[in-house]
Amino acid sequence: MISFLTFFVILLGVITFARIIRIFELSSELHGTDVNAVNESDNKTHSLLLLLFGTFFVITVFYMTWSMKDKMLPISASEHGVGIDTLFNANMALLYVVFLITHVVLIYYAFKYYHKKEHTPVFFVHNTKLELVWTIIPTIILSSVIVFGISYWSKITAPAPAEAIVIELYAKQFDWTARYAGDDNKLGKSSFRLVDGSNALGLDYTDADAGDDIIVRNEFHLPVGRDVVFKFHSRDVLHSAYMPHFRAQMNCVPGMTTQFHFKPTITTEGMRAETKNEKFDYILLCNKICGASHFNMQMTIVVEDETAFKQWLGSKKTVAQELKAAEVVPVAVTDSLAAHTDSVKVHEVTAEVVKH
Ligand SMILES: [Cu+2]
Numbered sequence: 001m002i003s004f005l006t007f008f009v010i011l012l013g014v015i016t017f018a019r020i021i022r023i024f025e026l027s028s029e030l031h032g033t034d035v036n037a038v039n040e041s042d043n044k045t046h047s048l049l050l051l052l053f054g055t056f057f058v059i060t061v062f063y064m065t066w067s068m069k070d071k072m073l074p075i076s077a078s079e080h081g082v083g084i085d086t087l088f089n090a091n092m093a094l095l096y097v098v099f100l101i102t103h104v105v106l107i108y109y110a111f112k113y114y115h116k117k118e119h120t121p122v123f124f125v126h127n128t129k130l131e132l133v134w135t136i137i138p139t140i141i142l143s144s145v146i147v148f149g150i151s152y153w154s155k156i157t158a159p160a161p162a163e164a165i166v167i168e169l170y171a172k173q174f175d176w177t178a179r180y181a182g183d184d185n186k187l188g189k190s191s192f193r194l195v196d197g198s199n200a201l202g203l204d205y206t207d208a209d210a211g212d213d214i215i216v217r218n219e220f221h222l223p224v225g226r227d228v229v230f231k232f233h234s235r236d237v238l239h240s241a242y243m244p245h246f247r248a249q250m251n252c253v254p255g256m257t258t259q260f261h262f263k264p265t266i267t268t269e270g271m272r273a274e275t276k277n278e279k280f281d282y283i284l285l286c287n288k289i290c291g292a293s294h295f296n297m298q299m300t301i302v303v304e305d306e307t308a309f310k311q312w313l314g315s316k317k318t319v320a321q322e323l324k325a326a327e328v329v330p331v332a333v334t335d336s337l338a339a340h341t342d343s344v345k346v347h348e349v350t351a352e353v354v355k356h
Pocket residue numbers: 238239240286287288289290291294297
C-alpha cells in the first residue's frame with residue numbers, strides 16, 4: 001500500500017510539473033515571446049546556480065569524508081597493514097587534491113564565462129607547452145603511484161619466513177574451519193575425494209604429517225609478533241577470506257591453494273583498549289557473495305601473547321587424538337608406498353586392506 005501511495009504521489013508530482021511548464025508556454029504565447037529562447041539573463045541565472053550547487057557539492061564531499069572518519073577501520077593490527085594504510089592514505093590525499101583543484105577551476109570558469117553576446121571566443125588551435133605540461137605531470141604522478149603500489153605488493157606477497165606458523169583456512173558454504181599444522185608445522189595432505197561425513201576437510205589420515213594437525217571451528221587464535229602463513233582452500237564455490245583489521249584478503253578457490261602471510265602486532269586486549277570497545281573482536285569474514293547464508297560466514301580471531309596461544313593450542317585435540325577418541329583407526333600403509341602414491345591411491349590401498 002505504501003509503495004502504491006509513493007508511486008501515486010510521484011505521478012501527481014510529474015503531472016503538476018508538466019502543467020506548470022504548459023502554463024509558462026501559454027503565457028509566453030500571450031506575450032508573443034518564444035519560451036525556448038535562451039537569453040542572457042537565463043545564462044546568468046544558470047551560472048549562478050552552478051556556482052551555488054557546485055560549491056555545495058565540493059563542501060559536501062569534504063564534510064562527508066570528515067564526518068565518516070570514525071566509521072573507518074581502526075589502526076592496522078598487522079605489520080604490513082601499516083604500509084597498506086600509508087598507500088591508501090597517500091592515494092586518497094592525491095585524489096582529494098586533484099578533485100579540489102579541477103572542481104574549483106571547473107565551477108569558477110563556468111560561472112565567470114557564461115555566454116554573453118559581446119564575448120568572442122578565442123580561436124585556440126594548439127599549444128605544445130600546454131600539451132607537454134598536462135601529459136608529463138600526470139604521467140609522473142600516476143607512474144609513481146603505480147611503482148609505489150607494485151613495490152609494496154611484491155613485498156607483502158614475498159615468500160613467508162620459514163619459521164612462520166602454518167594454518168589452513170578451509171571455506172565451505174557457509175562456515176570456516178581452521179587447521180593448525182601442529183608440532184611439525186607441516187599440514188597433512190588432503191583431497192576433496194576423501195571428504196565424507198566424518199572427514200569434513202578430506203584429510204588423508206595415512207599421511208604422517210596429518211596426525212599432529214589440530215582442527216578448530218568458531219574461533220582461532222594467533223600469537224602476537226609471530227609470522228603466520230595461511231593456506232586457503234574451498235570445498236565448493238569461490239569464497240574470500242577477509243581479515244579487515246589485519247588488512248588481509250585472499251580468494252579461496254576450489255581445486256587450488258592460495259596463501260597469504262602476515263604478522264599480528266596488536267593483541268585482542270590491546271585493540272579493545274585502542275578502540276575503547278570492551279566487546280571488540282578480530283574477525284574473519286567471507287567477502288565473496290557465495291550463497292544464501294554468506295552474510296553469516298565468519299569466525300572470531302583471538303590475538304594473544306605466545307604463552308597464552310600455546311596454552312590454548314595445547315588444550316585442543318590433535319587429529320590423531322580425535323580419531324582415537326572416535327575409535328577410527330586408519331589402516332597404516334608402508335611409508336614407501338605412501339611416498340610414491342598420491343593420496344587417492346593411498347586411500348584405495350587403505351580400503352583394500354580394510355576389505356581383506
Ligand atoms: Cu562466502
